[in-house]
Amino acid sequence: MSELRRATLNGDVFEYSDVGDGMPLLLLHGALGDLRTWQGHRETLSDRYRCVGYTQRYFGRASWRDDGPPFGIATHAEDLIALVEALGLAPVYLVAWSYSGHVAFHAALRRPDLFRRVMVYEPGVPSYVTDPEELAAFGRDAQAIYGPIATAVNTGDLEEAARLMIDGSGGDGYLDRQCPEYRTIIRDNLHSLPRLMAQQPPPKITCEDLATLRMPVSIAHGGLTRPVFAIPSLAAARCIRHARHVEVPGVGHLWPQESPRGFSAVVEELDCTT
Template sequence: MTDPLEMRPVTAEGETFEIFDVGAGRPVLLLHGAAGDWRTLAPHCRILSADRRAMTYTQRHFGTRAWKAESHPFGIETHARDLIGIAEAQALGPIHIVAWSYAGHAALRAAQLRPDLFKAMLIYESGFQTFMTDPKEIDAFKTSIESMFGPVFEAYRTGDHVGALKALVDGSANRHGFFDTQPEESRKIQLDNAHTMALLLSQTPPPRITAEDLGKLEVPVTIVTGEQSLLAYQLVAAAAMRAIGGDHHRKLPGKNHFWPDEDPEGFARFIAEWMDSN
C-alpha cells in the first residue's frame, strides 16, 4: 500500500502529475516504458530510497486516469517535454534519469532540448532507431521489429486490445507466452494500460535524433542492453553506443528486455552503481 505522503503533485505542460517520491539524498527519476505507469518502477524507487531520493510518475496518457489529449498528443515529443517540465518544476538541480524502453527516446530528446536539467542518463533498451546508419543493421532491425509487431497489429485490427497488449509483451520479451508467466501485479499494471495500445500504434512520429545528434549530447548517456533481448533492441543499443562513444556502455549477459521487472533488486543495484560513477 502507498502512503499518501509518498505521492505529490507537480504541474508541467498544463497538466498535474502525481510523483511517487521516496527517500532522501541524490535525486534520480525513473521513467517507465509502454504498458506501464508509476507502479512499474515504484519497487525500484523503494529499494533506492535507502540512501538516495528516488522518484517516478505515470507519463501522460498512461495509467488509469483521464488525460487532456487535445494539445498534447501521444508521442515522444509530448513525453519529452513533460519530462522537461517536471524536472524544471522540481528545482532539484541537474538530476539523474533512468529510462526504460519507450521512455528512452523521450529522455534522449529531453537531453537534446534541455541538457542543463540532467546530470546523466541511463537508457535501458530504447526501441526507436532514428540514429541507425548501417543499411544491413537497419534491414535487420526492420525484420525483427516487424516479426514482433505482426501479431500486435493482427490482434489490434480485430479490436482485441488485450490480445494486442499480450502480443506486445511477449514480443518485447522475445519469449512466446511470457505475459502469462509474469507476477500478478505486473500483469495487472499492463492490463490497466491496454487502452494505450490504440495510442501507441498511432502515435505522432518520433523526433529524428541522428547519430550526429547523439554524439553532440552534453548530458552523459549510458546505454544498456541484454544479450537475450530481441535483436531489434540490441541493434538500436549498439548504434547508440557507437554514436555516443566511450567504453561505459553495457551488454549484460543473461538479461532480456524485462530484466527491470523480473529483478527489481538487481536493476536497482545497477542504477545505484551507475549513479555512483556519474
C-alpha cells in the same frame, strides 16, 4: 506504494511518487507501464537517492483529456522537462527504459542543463542506426513483433495486443506467468495501446545528435534481448563515444521488472563511473 502526489504540468495533472532524501534520480517507464513499474526500484534506491517516478501522459489509471497534445516522444519529452523544473530536480540522474529511451535522449538534447547523467536500458527507435545491414535487421524484427500487435489493436482486441507485446519481449507465455500486480499494471494500460500504435512520428535523433551529448551517458541492454532492442542499444553506444556500455548477460528486454534489485544495482554502479 508510497503516497501519491500530483503536479500540474502543461495544463494537466500528473501522478508521481517522491521518496528518499539523496541526490535526485528520476525513473521513466516504458510502454504499458506507469509509476507503479518502478515501485521495487524506488524502495531499493531511496536509501541513497531522492527517487521520483511519475505516470507519463496517456498512461496509467488517470483520465486524460481528449484534446490534449498528441501522443508521442516530443510530447512526453516536454512533460519530462516540465516535471524536472516543477519539482526542482535539476540536475537529475535520469533512468529510462524502452520507449522512454528516445524521450530521454530528446529531452537531454533539448535541455542538457537539467540532467547530470542519463542511463537508457534498451531504446527502441532506430533513427541513429547507421549501418544498412543493422537497419534492415531492425526492420525485419520490428515487423515480426509489432505487425501482429498492430493487427490486434486495429481489430479492437487490446488484451491480445498486450499479450503479443509482452510475450514478444519475454517469450511465449511470459505475461501469463507473471505476478498479479504486474498483470494489473498491464491491464490498466490497455487503453494506451491505440495511441501508442498511432503515435506521432518520433523526432529524428541522428548519430551526430547523440554525439553532442556531454553529460555522462550509459547504455545497457540484455544479452538475450531481440534485435529490435539490441541494435539501437549498440548503435547509441557507438554514437556517444564517451558512453558507458553494459551488456547484462542472461537477461532480456523485461529484465528491469523481473529483477528490481539487479537493475537497481546497475543503476547505482553506473552512477559511480564516468
